[in-house]
Amino acid sequence: MNEQLQSLEAIHDIKRMMERSSRFISLSGLSGVGAGICALVGAALAWPYIYSGKEVSMYPETSLIMALDNDPATVFTLWLFWIALGTLIAAVLVAFLFTWRKSKQQHQKVWDATARRMTINLAIPLLAGAVLLLKLIMLSQVALLAPTTLIFYGLALVNASKYTLGEIRYLGYCQLLLGFINLWLPDAGLYFWATGFGLMHIFYGLYMWKKYDSKQD
């Protein structure tokens, strides 16, 4: 009987070590909540430019579509571009801070082999999506921007889920689904985007935080 208990314990140890050495487990649920709030703020700032006709360009006289065709750098004169960039930077920063804090609490390095592997697997679909977005902007296909970001972000999450907390995969499926529906409801792009990057992040973040982190705080 004693031998049996020892064997069980040994197998438990083995499973734990395999998890710990192959997955980045310091990812904090609060990172998701923080990034989600940033996304909602960004979406709220962008709303008047998209749905109530606020002038999108810093130089109102230019015809946007022609200007973009002639000179892609025109994108830098758009308020929406700076809102998007600001939202992205804020979200990544907030997400990083909470995860960094969690790894400190667990006395683990935040940038170890598992973190690198997760980041690379997250980055590949994201970079592919970014290239496609660039081309879509140059072609003035603005209705496709929101579904494209949702779909590629979803793919990135599914891809990275093998290297961090596995539940991320389902968040990825949700983003993919939202992106697909958005393809057929192009006018509602910002709402889908706010649901995917805002609400879904917050829901998932809270769920993950409850499941993994709240006991330690």
Add this chain to the structure above:
Amino acid sequence: MASYLNNLNKVFDSRIRLGIMSALMVNESVSFNTLKEMLDVSDGNLASHIKALEENKIIKVNKGFIGKKTNTTYQVSKVGEKAFKLHLEALEALIRSTK
């Protein structure tokens, strides 16, 4: 005595060695320092267990450098992989047999 007990390998009869093997089974190669952090053991303790595994040809050692600092990494050998899998099966059989 049941035959599976013969497969319980004395080489893996330690929590630290099981830990080393677990990490090596799911990673192509793992450095000394990473193992040390994961297992939370002293240099000397880890080194002695690694040496035992190495002498039994369970793991392979690659000595490399990052700049001027030595960076030794470890990989599981073919023999080691087979032995570890047999060991796990024996552990499972042992649990099942007494259920």
